[in-house]
Amino acid sequence: MTLTDLTLAEARDGLRAKRFSAVELTEAYLAAIEALNPKLNAYVLVTGEGARAQAAAADAALARGDARALTGIPLAIKDLFCTEGVRTTAGSRILEPFVPPYESTVTANLLRDGAIFLGKANMDEFAMGSSNMTSAFGPVTSPWTRRGDNRPLVPGGSSGGSAAAVSARIALGATATDTGGSIRQPASFCGIAGIKPTYGRCSRWGIVAFASSLDQAGPVARTVEDAAILLGSMSGFDAKDSTSADVAVPDFAAACRRGVKGLRIGVPREYRSEGMPAEIEALWQQGLGWLREQGAEIVDVSLPHTKYGLATYYIVAPAEASSNLARYDGVRFGARTAGEDLVALYENTRAEGFGAEVKRRVLIGTYVLSAGYYDAYYLKAQKVRALILKDFTDVFAKVDALVTPTAPSAAFAQGEKMDDPIKMYLNDVFTVPANMSGIPGLSVPAGLDAQGLPLGLQVLGRPFDEETVFAVGAALERAAGFTALPGIRAGA
Amino acid sequence: MAYTIEGSTGPWEVVVGMEVHAQVISQSKLFSGAATAFGAAPNSQVSFVDAAFPGMLPVPNREAIAQAVRTGLGLNAKINLVSRFDRKNYFYADLPQGYQISQFEHPIVGTGVVEIELADGSTKEIGITRLHLEQDAGKSLHDQHPTKSFIDLNRSGVALMEIVSEPDIRSPEEAGAYIKKLRSILRYLGTCDGNMEEGSLRADVNVSVRKAGEAYRTRCEVKNVNSVRFVMQAVEVEALRQIAVWEGGGEVQQETRLFDPNRGETRSMRSKEDAHDYRYFPDPDLLPVVLEQGWVDGLRAALPELPDAKQARFMAEYGLSRYDAGVLVAEQATALFFETVAKGRDAKIAANWVMGDFFAALNRTGRTIEDPPVSAASLGRLLDLMADSTINGKIAKEVFEAMVETGRDPAAIVDERGLRQVTDTGAIDAAVEAVIAANPDKVAEYKSGKDKLFGFFVGNVMKAMAGKGNPALVNAALKARLGQ
Numbered sequence: 001m002t003l004t005d006l007t008l009a010e011a012r013d014g015l016r017a018k019r020f021s022a023v024e025l026t027e028a029y030l031a032a033i034e035a036l037n038p039k040l041n042a043y044v045l046v047t048g049e050g051a052r053a054q055a056a057a058a059d060a061a062l063a064r065g066d067a068r069a070l071t072g073i074p075l076a077i078k079d080l081f082c083t084e085g086v087r088t089t090a091g092s093r094i095l096e097p098f099v100p101p102y103e104s105t106v107t108a109n110l111l112r113d114g115a116i117f118l119g120k121a122n123m124d125e126f127a128m129g130s131s132n133m134t135s136a137f138g139p140v141t142s143p144w145t146r147r148g149d150n151r152p153l154v155p156g157g158s159s160g161g162s163a164a165a166v167s168a169r170i171a172l173g174a175t176a177t178d179t180g181g182s183i184r185q186p187a188s189f190c191g192i193a194g195i196k197p198t199y200g201r202c203s204r205w206g207i208v209a210f211a212s213s214l215d216q217a218g219p220v221a222r223t224v225e226d227a228a229i230l231l232g233s234m235s236g237f238d239a240k241d242s243t244s245a246d247v248a249v250p251d252f253a254a255a256c257r258r259g260v261k262g263l264r265i266g267v268p269r270e271y272r273s274e275g276m277p278a279e280i281e282a283l284w285q286q287g288l289g290w291l292r293e294q295g296a297e298i299v300d301v302s303l304p305h306t307k308y309g310l311a312t313y314y315i316v317a318p319a320e321a322s323s324n325l326a327r328y329d330g331v332r333f334g335a336r337t338a339g340e341d342l343v344a345l346y347e348n349t350r351a352e353g354f355g356a357e358v359k360r361r362v363l364i365g366t367y368v369l370s371a372g373y374y375d376a377y378y379l380k381a382q383k384v385r386a387l388i389l390k391d392f393t394d395v396f397a398k399v400d401a402l403v404t405p406t407a408p409s410a411a412f413a414q415g416e417k418m419d420d421p422i423k424m425y426l427n428d429v430f431t432v433p434a435n436m437s438g439i440p441g442l443s444v445p446a447g448l449d450a451q452g453l454p455l456g457l458q459v460l461g462r463p464f465d466e467e468t469v470f471a472v473g474a475a476l477e478r479a480a481g482f483t484a485l486p487g488i489r490a491g492a
Numbered sequence: 493m494a495y496t497i498e499g500s501t502g503p504w505e506v507v508v509g510m511e512v513h514a515q516v517i518s519q520s521k522l523f524s525g526a527a528t529a530f531g532a533a534p535n536s537q538v539s540f541v542d543a544a545f546p547g548m549l550p551v552p553n554r555e556a557i558a559q560a561v562r563t564g565l566g567l568n569a570k571i572n573l574v575s576r577f578d579r580k581n582y583f584y585a586d587l588p589q590g591y592q593i594s595q596f597e598h599p600i601v602g603t604g605v606v607e608i609e610l611a612d613g614s615t616k617e618i619g620i621t622r623l624h625l626e627q628d629a630g631k632s633l634h635d636q637h638p639t640k641s642f643i644d645l646n647r648s649g650v651a652l653m654e655i656v657s658e659p660d661i662r663s664p665e666e667a668g669a670y671i672k673k674l675r676s677i678l679r680y681l682g683t684c685d686g687n688m689e690e691g692s693l694r695a696d697v698n699v700s701v702r703k704a705g706e707a708y709r710t711r712c713e714v715k716n717v718n719s720v721r722f723v724m725q726a727v728e729v730e731a732l733r734q735i736a737v738w739e740g741g742g743e744v745q746q747e748t749r750l751f752d753p754n755r756g757e758t759r760s761m762r763s764k765e766d767a768h769d770y771r772y773f774p775d776p777d778l779l780p781v782v783l784e785q786g787w788v789d790g791l792r793a794a795l796p797e798l799p800d801a802k803q804a805r806f807m808a809e810y811g812l813s814r815y816d817a818g819v820l821v822a823e824q825a826t827a828l829f830f831e832t833v834a835k836g837r838d839a840k841i842a843a844n845w846v847m848g849d850f851f852a853a854l855n856r857t858g859r860t861i862e863d864p865p866v867s868a869a870s871l872g873r874l875l876d877l878m879a880d881s882t883i884n885g886k887i888a889k890e891v892f893e894a895m896v897e898t899g900r901d902p903a904a905i906v907d908e909r910g911l912r913q914v915t916d917t918g919a920i921d922a923a924v925e926a927v928i929a930a931n932p933d934k935v936a937e938y939k940s941g942k943d944k945l946f947g948f949f950v951g952n953v954m955k956a957m958a959g960k961g962n963p964a965l966v967n968a969a970l971k972a973r974l975g976q
Contacts, residue, residue, distance in 0.1 A: 081547075082546060082547045088546070090546070095546065098546065100545070100546070100547075101540070102540060102545075104547060204547075204549060205547065205548075205549050206547040206548075207547050208546040208547050209546075209547065209777075211776070212776035212777045213776035239551065240549060240551060241549050241551075242549065242550065242551050242552065242777060242778050242779055243776075243777065243778075243779060319773060320776050322581075322771075323579050323581050323590070323591055323771070323773070325590075326581060326583065326589065326590020326591060327544040327545075327546070327588060327589050327590050329583065329585075329590060331585055331588070331643070332543055332544070332545075332588060333543075333545065333546075342584075342585055342641075346583055366771065369581070369771035369772075369773055370769050370771055371769045371771075374771075374772075374773070378773060
């Protein structure tokens with residue numbers, strides 16, 4: 001048993017019981033990063049010096065009995081979160097030289113609770129991607145491989161670095177963000193837990209924006225309980241974010257122990273998509289069976305507008321992104337490529353600074369907002385979005401949570417689907433509705449496919465009812481007894 | 493008589509609508525905590541939100557919203573309890589976000605009305621289409637370096653109100669009266685300082701011309717006109733230009749033009765084809781602005797008395813003419829000054845003194861109503877000295893000049909300089925006798941019917957008494973003596 005095998009809850013208890021120190025735990029992780037990151041490329045920046053200083057401070061705090069929720073817990077921070085004095089790139093060339101002079105609210109909350117930051121996690125550029133292939137700093141390699149096949153796989157995206165780091169045990173937990181599935185899909189691909197909380201639960205202040213009405217921060221972790229502990233620290237009202245919700249933060253970890261007896265679990269029939277692999281369908285049925293055995297009632301429900309979710313998402317998200325990314329113009333911060341006049345400066349800077357997928361989405365977004373197309377695309381998409389929310393509101397009058405697969409497939413190989421953006425976008429088909437409606441969604445590792453790759457189940461809940469989501473997710477986790485480990489991992 | 497411009501094809505009517513940008517008086521910017529004071533060192537009042545750093549988010553300034561609502565109430569306008577902020581997308585070096593946060597579809601204030609007064613004493617209502625809140629941009633400085641442009645972001649994010657009028661304005665005079673009245677209302681409300689030189693009030697003037705009875709013809713927008721005089725000039729020169737185009741067989745093209753006050757002309761800035769596609773959409777970083785009726789009512793109850801109401805009251809309460817009342821209420825400070833002087837005194841005399849000698853002294857000394865050379869209380873005491881016959885009107889003017897020069901109290905000046913009015917009939921009679929004795933020929937003329945000479949005698953008696961004679965007593969004494 002090495003220190004890196006411990007869950008976050010176990011490590012927390014071990015630190016408080018002085019079985020090992022925060023410095024020892026952090027050194028174990030830094031050593032693991034040094035050994036494995038060259039293979040995985042999960043971190044774009046390792047902040048060893050800062051981590052050691054934070055660990056020493058954590059030990060001092062533990063010694064004087066001042067243990068907070070995360071004192072001494074080493075985490076990876078998705079490179080979308082601005083970290084004061086620490087380079088923050090959003091996976092983009094255009095922010096390669098950017099060192100924020102401020103700390104995002106979410107990471108400030110984690111620091112307040114004693115967390116240690118190991119470094120910045122790789123990600124799809126500006127969180128646009130489902131494979132982590134669009135990062136300007138190279139793809140992340142999944143720690144998992146297919147049985148008898150050594151081809152490198154993707155960890156999913158956009159929080160691919162976060163998920164790979166947690167899965168390979170080179171971080172005890174990680175922050176991530178989810179605009180269309182960027183927490184849940186990589187969590188599913190990497191065999192770990194990840195929750196996108198309700199929109200407004202975590203402050204967006206200091207997180208590089210992709211699509212403001214959809215972006216939401218959340219944790220990825222090795223267990224549902226670990227995710228609950230992390231979310232408890234990340235959450236909370238923030239007056240600096242006008243869309244932050246002024247609601248109390250409940251004890252999410254306690255909710256993991258509630259059980260599902262008497263809960264009504266909905267099964268949306270529209271998620272039974274054509275061409276879904278049989279083993280995913282089977283796992284889904286198995287998951288529902290586990291919940292039934294633990295006392296839940298399974299109810300068939302309908303979310304009739306789900307089929308429009310992906311199409312509308314790929315209008316709304318690029319529209320907001322095209323505007324949000326206008327600030328990367330080479331004038332005030334970040335990379336600049338000179339030009340003979342202002343327009344040339346813009347064109348050169350953005351042509352060199354942005355990758356192909358970002359450019360594609362900026363173009364789509366600009367198109368759907370332009371005169372003559374706005375009504376047909378953006379406005380229509382917003383109307384459909386309202387209907388998607390109404391579907392969920394109606395369903396949640398009848399059931400307490402929904403259970404679906406997280407993604408329509410297991411992890412695919414690096415380079416696959418790269419020639420066909422639509423195929424890539426289909427990865428988000430089950431996760432996007434939660435972003436469009438703002439409801440919370442959790443991915444729980446539930447089994448392996450025939451090739452030995454992890455598959456996740458998704459739990460969706462009512463707005464600001466993450467507690468029920470955690471209760472259902474923990475019940476699935478207990479029943480699944482998922483113990484499979486990736487081939488590339490610390491301590492292996 | 494309606495204003496028209498005579499062209500070679502006959503008279504043309506001028507049609508004008510205005511978009512006025514008024515900088516909101518508030519401690520901090522519309523969506524950030526940075527300060528808004530004018531004239532600070534470049535880039536010294538810029539938050540990370542104003543500079544659009546990654547991950548920064550706007551938070552609406554409650555006071556700026558209150559100021560917009562106050563202004564809406566002052567314009568007799570509909571307050572929209574639900575409004576929304578939108579993004580207006582375009583690239584420019586002094587626009588850090590790459591978009592301006594504005595209100596496009598759902599402004600905070602709807603239709604209203606402003607009453608203007610014209611030189612002939614008539615009044616006219618100008619419709620307000622809407623008022624919305626938006627961010628100001630920064631400032632590009634192109635003259636600081638041979639090859640580079642400098643950017644000052646102090647103004648970036650400062651709250652502006654854009655006040656859009658209906659095309660109800662029909663002459664340069666009406667355009668001037670409208671902007672003056674708007675400025676007056678804003679200053680009364682304390683929502684904009686109205687300083688056009690510093691750019692806190694800027695007008696875009698939409699001008700078209702037409703023949704009587706026609707529908708509107710194509711209009712041009714003249715940008716950033718920064719004084720009342722320039723607004724009037726811009727309307728006139730742009731109308732003349734358009735008339736020349738139409739009468740020359742051409743067609744006016746819809747475009748944005750710039751007014752050049754030095755050359756007295758407008759120049760094309762960009763045509764309709766070059767117009768931006770601003771890609772407006774609701775700002776996803778901001779929730780709709782939802783106001784409670786009770787909060788709006790509270791703001792309404794706390795509004796000051798506005799120029800129209802004050803003018804009506806001055807006419808009713810003080811018996812002033814519409815014109816005089818209008819002059820006195822144009823500025824709140826002037827109205828207050830007048831009321832301080834008039835309180836417990838003859839209001840018409842007070843109005844004459846404020847608008848006459850006092851205004852002249854303001855002009856001459858270059859002082860302002862906020863920092864006047866003679867206080868309202870002092871001027872009041874001067875009027876009291878006249879009322880109780882301590883001094884006469886002519887001496888009062890002399891005392892007033894001394895007050896302007898020395899800043900001293902009128903009673904002290906009267907005492908020191910021995911200006912107290914002479915009411916001693918013996919002294920007056922003596923002066924009358926002396927004047928009559930010195931002018932036997934004039935006395936004869938007067939007695940033979942040349943009544944107009946009476947003024948000559950009064951003047952000479954007063955002169956003999958160094959102006960201090962009580963005018964009524966002097967008149968009486970002369971009448972009596974000459975009637976003998």
